[in-house]
Amino acid sequence: METYExxxxxxxxxxKKAETSGERFExxxxxxxxxxxxxxxxxFSQIASIFRRSPEHLQKFLLKExxxxxxxxxxxxxxxxxxxxxxxxxxxxEYAKEFVICRECGKPDTEIFxxxxxxxxxxxxxxxxxxxxxxx
Numbered sequence: 001m002e003t004y005e006x007x008x009x010x011x012x013x014x015x016k017k018a019e020t021s022g023e024r025f026e027x028x029x030x031x032x033x034x035x036x037x038x039x040x041x042x043x044f045s046q047i048a049s050i051f052r053r054s055p056e057h058l059q060k061f062l063l064k065e066x067x068x069x070x071x072x073x074x075x076x077x078x079x080x081x082x083x084x085x086x087x088x089x090x091x092x093x094e095y096a097k098e099f100v101i102c103r104e105c106g107k108p109d110t111e112i113f114x115x116x117x118x119x120x121x122x123x124x125x126x127x128x129x130x131x132x133x134x135x136x
Contacts, residue, residue, distance in 0.1 A: 025108045027096045030088045032076075039083045045075035047092065051100045053112070058095060060136045065091045104128035 002010075028050050032041040041047075048055040059077060063070050066087070070079040100108050102123035109124040112132070119132040 025101075027093050030085050030092065032085065032088075034082055037080070037082055039079040039081065039088075041077040041079070041088065042075070044072070044077040051096065051108070053099065057099070057112075057136065061095050061099070062088070062091055064136060065094070098132060098134055102126060102128055103130055 028043065028047050030041050030047070031043040032039060034040070044058075045055055048058045051058065055072060059070070059072055062068075062077070063079075066079065066081070066083055068079045068081045068083065070077060072078075096108075099112060099121065100110060102108075102110050102121070102125065105123060105126040105128065107123065107125040110121045111124065113120055113122060119135075120129055121132060122129045
């Protein structure tokens with residue numbers, strides 16, 4: 001009869017090792033172009049779906065942070081000013097850190113909800129709950 005330690009070693013040998021080569025979640029980069037004095041973000045809906053947030057919430061944040069007027073047209077966002085993609089990418093990273101990624105475990109498996117007048121993020125992975133600092 002095998003000992004407990006031998007059985008445990010055998011079980012650990014059969015379990016797949018978790019990949020530690022990289023993160024499974026990457027903050028997407030914007031794709032777009034300029035049309036005259038306007039900036040068109042063509043992959044706007046994909047970014048919102050990767051974050052699992054409503055496009056309206058992301059749009060409101062970007063328009064406020066970039067101090068620009070704009071509107072959603074289908075799957076794309078049209079900004080009424082010229083903005084370099086590096087600045088938009090920086091704002092999308094800030095959005096992800098504030099509204100998507102859990103502060104405790106660093107995973108993107110979160111959801112936004114309101115209690116009274118305070119907005120919270122609840123992590124589905126670790127169960128942490130924390131308030132959102134900025135208001136939109």
